[in-house]
Amino acid sequence: MARKPSSAKDAPANVSKDELLKYYRDMLLIRRFEEKAGQLYGMGLIGGFCHLYIGQEAVVVGLEACAKEGDKRITSYRDHGHMLACGMEARGVMAELTGREGGYSKGKGGSMHMFSREKHFYGGHGIVAAQVPLGAGLAFADKYLGNDNVTFTYFGDGAANQGQVYETYNMAELWDLPVVFVIENNQYAMGTSVKRSTKSVSLFGRGEAFGIPGEQVDGMDVLAVKAAGEKAVAHCRAGKGPYILEVMTYRYRGHSMSDPAKYRTRDEVQKMRDERDPIENVREMLLTGNHASEDELKALDKEIKDIVNDSAEFAKESPEPALEELWTDIYAENLPQGSATENA
Amino acid sequence: MATEILMPALSPTMEEGTLAKWLKKEGDAVKSGDIIAEIETDKATMEFEAVDEGILGKILIEEGTQGVAVNTPIAVLVEEGESADDVKTETAEKAPAQVASPSTKEGPDDKGQPGKSAVEAVKTPEPDRSPDYPEGTKMKTMTVREALREAMAEEMERDETVFLMGEEVGEYQGAYKISQGLLDKFGPRRVVDTPISEIGFAGIGTGAALAGLRPIVEFMTFNFAMQAIDHIINSAAKTLYMSGGQMGCPIVFRGPNGAAARVGAQHSQDYAAWYAAIPGLKVVMPYTAADAKGLMKTAIRDANPVIFLENEILYGRSFEVPDLPDFTIPFGKAAIARKGSDVTIVSFGIGMAHALEAASKLAEDGIEAEVIDLRTLRPIDYGTVIESVKKTNRCITVEEGFPVGAIGNHLSAYIMENAFDYLDAPVINCTGKDVPMPYAANLEKHALITAAEVVEAARKVTYR
Numbered sequence: 001m002a003r004k005p006s007s008a009k010d011a012p013a014n015v016s017k018d019e020l021l022k023y024y025r026d027m028l029l030i031r032r033f034e035e036k037a038g039q040l041y042g043m044g045l046i047g048g049f050c051h052l053y054i055g056q057e058a059v060v061v062g063l064e065a066c067a068k069e070g071d072k073r074i075t076s077y078r079d080h081g082h083m084l085a086c087g088m089e090a091r092g093v094m095a096e097l098t099g100r101e102g103g104y105s106k107g108k109g110g111s112m113h114m115f116s117r118e119k120h121f122y123g124g125h126g127i128v129a130a131q132v133p134l135g136a137g138l139a140f141a142d143k144y145l146g147n148d149n150v151t152f153t154y155f156g157d158g159a160a161n162q163g164q165v166y167e168t169y170n171m172a173e174l175w176d177l178p179v180v181f182v183i184e185n186n187q188y189a190m191g192t193s194v195k196r197s198t199k200s201v202s203l204f205g206r207g208e209a210f211g212i213p214g215e216q217v218d219g220m221d222v223l224a225v226k227a228a229g230e231k232a233v234a235h236c237r238a239g240k241g242p243y244i245l246e247v248m249t250y251r252y253r254g255h256s257m258s259d260p261a262k263y264r265t266r267d268e269v270q271k272m273r274d275e276r277d278p279i280e281n282v283r284e285m286l287l288t289g290n291h292a293s294e295d296e297l298k299a300l301d302k303e304i305k306d307i308v309n310d311s312a313e314f315a316k317e318s319p320e321p322a323l324e325e326l327w328t329d330i331y332a333e334n335l336p337q338g339s340a341t342e343n344a
Numbered sequence: 345m346a347t348e349i350l351m352p353a354l355s356p357t358m359e360e361g362t363l364a365k366w367l368k369k370e371g372d373a374v375k376s377g378d379i380i381a382e383i384e385t386d387k388a389t390m391e392f393e394a395v396d397e398g399i400l401g402k403i404l405i406e407e408g409t410q411g412v413a414v415n416t417p418i419a420v421l422v423e424e425g426e427s428a429d430d431v432k433t434e435t436a437e438k439a440p441a442q443v444a445s446p447s448t449k450e451g452p453d454d455k456g457q458p459g460k461s462a463v464e465a466v467k468t469p470e471p472d473r474s475p476d477y478p479e480g481t482k483m484k485t486m487t488v489r490e491a492l493r494e495a496m497a498e499e500m501e502r503d504e505t506v507f508l509m510g511e512e513v514g515e516y517q518g519a520y521k522i523s524q525g526l527l528d529k530f531g532p533r534r535v536v537d538t539p540i541s542e543i544g545f546a547g548i549g550t551g552a553a554l555a556g557l558r559p560i561v562e563f564m565t566f567n568f569a570m571q572a573i574d575h576i577i578n579s580a581a582k583t584l585y586m587s588g589g590q591m592g593c594p595i596v597f598r599g600p601n602g603a604a605a606r607v608g609a610q611h612s613q614d615y616a617a618w619y620a621a622i623p624g625l626k627v628v629m630p631y632t633a634a635d636a637k638g639l640m641k642t643a644i645r646d647a648n649p650v651i652f653l654e655n656e657i658l659y660g661r662s663f664e665v666p667d668l669p670d671f672t673i674p675f676g677k678a679a680i681a682r683k684g685s686d687v688t689i690v691s692f693g694i695g696m697a698h699a700l701e702a703a704s705k706l707a708e709d710g711i712e713a714e715v716i717d718l719r720t721l722r723p724i725d726y727g728t729v730i731e732s733v734k735k736t737n738r739c740i741t742v743e744e745g746f747p748v749g750a751i752g753n754h755l756s757a758y759i760m761e762n763a764f765d766y767l768d769a770p771v772i773n774c775t776g777k778d779v780p781m782p783y784a785a786n787l788e789k790h791a792l793i794t795a796a797e798v799v800e801a802a803r804k805v806t807y808r
Binding site: 035036038039041042043044047048049072074103104105106107108109113114115116117122123124125126127130132133134135136137138139140141142144145163164167168170171174175252257258260261262273328329330331332333 | 350352353354355356358376377385387388389390391393395414415507533536538539541543544545546547548549550551552553554555556557574575578579583584585586587588589590591592594623624626647648
């Protein structure tokens with residue numbers, strides 16, 4: 001379980017107003033986007049599986065604050081937040097959720113399968129833990145090419161029990177791959193709590209068996225995540241190999257849209273929302289530190305709402321993909337733009 | 345502005361549900377995230393959260409109502425001072441009707457591929473019968489093993505992004521000596537020894553390919569690739585499609601496939617039909633050393649994931665290979681290994697050894713078999729097969745794999761659909777037996793396809 005966090009309300013002196021505002025804005029965008037996605041799902045505009053990130057916003061926003069151009073990221077099927085946080089357009093993500101031509105995958109991927117070569121976002125993977133060796137492979141390519149890029153490989157506490165994670169840990173440390181393994185421990189693998197799936201006292205601690213350093217981080221505190229992320233990234237960029245961050249977080253919604261969430265109490269969820277909400281934490285810091293006024297934050301809320309509403313409108317109006325699209329993108333004739341070979 | 349609250353879809357398959365219970369009553373203030381009702385779906389009872397803020401102005405569907413269709417207005421949310429009658433009807437927010445598109449234009453990648461539609465006529469393309477290399481080319485004799493090694497070495501020289509990874513490929517010099525000498529030549533950066541972690545290194549290789557490198561991943565045998573098949577299929581083959589064309593995966597998965605000798609059921613299986621079933625993969629299964637070399641070079645240069653199925657028994661066999669500085673063979677081009685007019689024998693990989701042996705025996709009795717080596721199983725050169733069947737009016741297929749869902753089954757169906765009127769006899773599929781591979785020498789021999797069985801099938805279809 002998460003260590004007792006320090007009071008998130010005292011903003012550290014070394015964090016600027018602009019930084020705080022950016023984190024607040026980025027987290028709020030994810031929250032409002034996800035709420036809207038849930039709404040569109042309810043209306044039947046989004047089909048299939050849809051896994052919302054609400055409650056976990058501080059994890060990806062804190063880590064993106066540590067990334068530089070060229071760094072890569074890859075995650076599981078709970079991926080909408082990661083895409084927004086790395087700068088992908090809300091319109092393209094929402095239109096992919098509705099299965100339209102304007103989506104990042106032209107409507108052919110869906111909620112769990114989106115990518116952006118431009119933003120170095122490598123998906124969106126629907127098989128639990130498959131993204132872990134893939135992420136190490138992205139890092140392998142950067143090491144092979146001799147640059148100092150780092151790959152953020154996100155996975156959950158559920159994925160942490162898959163065997164391929166440990167094969168990957170072993171090779172990543174053996175070859176000093178520049179990969180930050182980010183375990184988003186939201187405490188439930190679908191309906192199974194961590195306590196019911198392992199007797200390990202910590203998930204990051206399993207890295208020790210392979211010689212990989214790591215630590216547990218309060219994932220409801222964006223500044224704590226950022227501080228730990230800086231340390232992990234510095235380790236990787238220095239060529240010292242991988243680093244594990246076990247980020248203790250919480251998902252407010254069900255595993256997917258059809259999860260009645262009977263495995264935990266309503267009180268447990270409400271307590272998290274009331275006491276530890278990552279967005280409220282930053283909001284209070286902004287207000288108590290006199291970094292922003294209520295009116296400024298209200299204006300920001302409206303700006304976010306407009307972006308999200310615009311994305312929803314776009315996602316409804318964008319046409320379904322042409323039937324010809326059924327038969328495209330099965331084989332590549334040439335390497336896509338921006339590949340290492342073409343740039344070589 | 346008053347807005348309607350609609351009956352939500354709360355599972356991928358829900359079309360209607362029961363409004364089990366209202367947890368808010370008319371006049372109650374509602375915040376985003378508040379649970380306003382309980383709804384029974386086809387799977388479970390779900391709590392329904394409010395998205396917008398406001399006051400529950402009016403309940404339109406009473407609790408206990410069953411069979412409420414998704415998107416039916418169930419309540420009206422109003423703002424302070426508004427009446428529920430101000431509702432803005434927004435029931436038009438449904439998915440648009442299916443886009444009508446009468447065009448069924450062929451994509452560039454489905455030439456001759458079956459299955460576009462059950463009734464749509466598939467046009468078999470004209471076969472490419474050009475020679476693989478110019479007449480008079482100087483030839484050299486080499487084994488399949490040497491040919492594969494030479495192909496990899498040439499491509500590694502040519503392209504810095506090509507590297508080899510797998511178990512024992514480096515210091516051990518290759519479990520089957522395919523990579524012998526490559527570590528000395530290219531160093532440990534490009535010849536990477538892995539621990540015994542098939543799913544791990546298949547995933548790492550696939551990730552490196554997504555990032556733009558061109559990995560060659562060696563499986564000590566394809567039997568072990570079953571541990572890694574999720575990455576081959578779900579990660580490598582499907583990502584280009586799922587990304588709308590953004591993420592190519594130029595990777596070669598290679599290694600020996602099929603039965604060796606006396607290694608038992610877990611180490612003796614032909615996976616040709618498994619991989620050939622997957623759109624997004626290309627599948628190669630050569631027989632000769634020349635094909636092994638030319639196709640391996642093409643595989644490494646291909647922008648897609650390629651499954652390259654080798655054979656342990658063939659590694660040591662020698663063939664003539666054109667002595668050219670850059671010899672490649674395109675995918676989807678079968679070879680006519682022997683010309684004939686009486687029966688078409690279609691095979692690939694080690695099946696070709698049985699097919700050619702059978703053809704020699706048949707010739708002694710005056711039956712001239714045309715033997716086609718498919719060489720690649722995805723794409724398949726349907727044109728060459730159909731053209732030959734139209735000439736001989738008879739066809740048998742030969743492969744080592746299991747009989748159910750075999751490549752031969754697929755070819756039989758294709759021939760029936762596209763050359764039915766030309767057939768003078770049913771197509772016969774010669775395959776391995778429908779049993780796990782036994783260890784005992786006599787049983788193993790009977791489990792495998794033999795030239796004698798091919799001869800027998802040929803006699804049956806030629807009625808001789």
